[in-house]
Amino acid sequence: MIFFTADTHFTDPRVLRLDKRPFPDLATHDAALVEAWNAAVGEDDEVWHLGDFARGGADHKTALLGRLHGRKHLVLGNNDDEATARASGWESVSAYREMELDGRKLVLCHYAFRTWNGSGKGALDLHGHSHGRLAPMTGQYDVGVDVFRFRPVTLPEILVSRRRRAKRDEISPKP
Incomplete structure (x- = not known):
């Protein structure tokens, strides 16, 4: 199975304050994200992390990657330094990636695009960076x-999330 995630910000105290994540401290935050990741992802699954993985040195990040299930790929974010890119445990590191999954073309980048390769032909733009603050x-x-309960998600989960949001809006329109 293939999963996608972004903006874990492990070991980054700013996320508790800036993103108002519901954890009393950073150790609890990091432990909860590792637990949620490993509950969703199996050892043989593939995870595409679309940037802003963690703060700290390469050894710390390598140890963290070793605790997370799956074969991991990184698409670099604005907070991913050289230590993140060099950490052992990534199968690939890139700034941008295109792939096909379940008959859909996907464009993977840390940043949201206004338009992207294949956008007029059904290609999807998967991104991070905005922490759920951009209008869809x-x-x-x-x-x-x-956006996704602090865990990696599959393409079907991503696609159904928009349909669920639309259904909620039909039931209870915003004032």
């Missing part, structure tokens, strides 16, 4: 942990 655009999905 057709074909564009924030896969960050702030």
